[in-house]
């Protein structure tokens with residue numbers, strides 16, 4: 001295929017990009033949720049909020065390339081009893097308007113749903129300026145925010161519904177490329193704050209979210225061939241973290257790998273380590289972007305270069321399992 | 327009108343008294359930033375402009391007042407307390423532990439506070455959101471926002487100004503408290519934003535420039551603002567920072583007096599000057 005690729009390579013069937021799933025779900029749910037109002041910062045055709053906008057034009061406002069104002073307008077709408085959904089690139093909405101997210105939304109605890117699309121390095125060719133790789137850390141830092149990182153099409157749809165039904169500030173992280181299917185429409189389960197156990201094992205737990213969930217399942221298969229049976233948890237909610245699932249996993253498997261498409265500091269890895277350090281410390285290894293910006297390139301090439309692969313999870317899994325006390 | 331005017335002038339004096347009393351008791355705060363705005367806030371809450379119900383602070387049809395320059399919280403607290411949103415003596419708990427009368431307005435804790443402010447530049451966008459919500463819901467309420475003249479140096483103000491103009495929000499009125507000072511000095515010297523009215527006019531707003539410490543002019547300006555159709559309105563309210571205790575501030579050698587409470591030994595002098603104003 002010429003030009004920018006639209007989907008990640010995988011043995012699994014590809015589903016929609018999570019941004020597309022969010023956009024379709026929002027468009028569909030809009031009819032049953034007259035209280036939902038959407039505000040765009042001139043990227044509605046990228047974030048897919050334009051699909052809602054076309055159907056519900058009286059409840060859709062494009063306030064231009066002005067993220068600070070975008071967040072403030074949403075805060076005002078929410079203060080007047082609207083469910084305000086705002087979307088932009090994850091990098092722009094969280095970094096450009098962080099004080100507004102903090103003061104105008106988080107501090108009063110308003111019902112604003114912040115959607116960051118184009119998260120991670122898997123957006124590919126556009127390069128580092130467009131890649132949200134610190135968004136989870138920033139949004140987890142804000143008191144009261146729920147932070148969700150769905151793995152695939154069906155969970156992104158379910159997350160969108162759960163987010164609209166939840167009262168309070170939520171951050172939903174979406175990605176650009178088509179991603180492997182993890183869930184089918186009839187067996188998707190999504191509850192805010194409740195991890196999904198996708199595979200069971202007694203030797204190791206791989207806790208992952210976003211595009212790393214599919215890789216975690218691939219890694220678990222490879223590890224099984226080596227005699228290491230890995231449990232795989234889809235940690236779609238980073239905040240509030242599912243402490244029970246982590247504690248049980250640490251007790252029953254004794255070693256953990258955390259995989260995410262995010263910088264090392266303040267992401268899922270930090271949250272898992274914090275939680276287990278307090279409850280049941282076990283060897284932990286991390287697969288993430290460490291402490292660096294990425295660059296332009298094809299998504300697959302970037303994921304390989306920056307160490308976000310099933311192979312890296314396998315290596316980390318061997319290391320974590322090997323570090324267990326015998 | 328004359329009686330009403332006298333009553334409003336007395337109310338403004340009483341609000342100024344509350345401001346100096348509560349900040350002096352607290353031992354910190356921004357009395358001068360609060361006092362410049364006393365006429366506008368008095369006119370809004372007691373001059374018949376804000377449709378509101380202190381017994382039902384979240385009434386969906388109420389008019390909204392957002393104090394974007396949140397450090398001037400004492401002027402808002404005095405008005406809310408005197409209007410009956412909470413017991414008047416609570417203003418004396420300003421800035422103390424466990425009190426909802428915090429250093430800057432906190433909408434989660436104090437009834438009548440429409441926005442949690444204190445990081446300058448954010449209130450106008452919130453006002454745009456309320457005004458858009460009124461449109462979506464077909465409601466007739468009006469949203470008023472007050473910023474400082476230093477505050478409008480924030481870029482977000484101009485993002486908000488452009489968006490209010492795009493949606494022709496004639497249910498939105500901004501009052502810029504043009505008291506000529508900001509934290510470190512005269513506003514014109516720190517970052518000259520003149521002409522303020524010209525800038526808002528260029529952004530598609532209807533503008534008025536008034537003497538904001540003259541109650542008659544304030545009432546007229548608010549009246550005119552409520553009649554404008556098809557565009558948002560901005561009132562550039564020319565005021566004095568510390569209005570009501572200017573003689574005292576001159577004597578103390580600081581006519582900005584930013585972010586300082588009056589020393590306790592000057593309280594009576596300030597109250598006397600307010601009473602004579």
Ligand SMILES: Cc1ncc(C[n+]2csc(CCOP(=O)(O)OP(=O)(O)O)c2C)c(N)n1
Pocket residue numbers: 358359360362395397398444445446447473474475476477478503505507508509513567584
């Ligand atoms: C974003 C932000 N930056 C800095 C401050 C610190 N600060 C508090 S008041 C103030 C000056 C405000 O001047 P102005 O808007 O003219 O209000 P005035 O006190 O003169 O009424 C500053 C810089 C702040 N509160 N928020």
Ligand SMILES: [Mg+2]
Pocket residue numbers: 474475476503504505506507508513
């Ligand atoms: Mg000023």
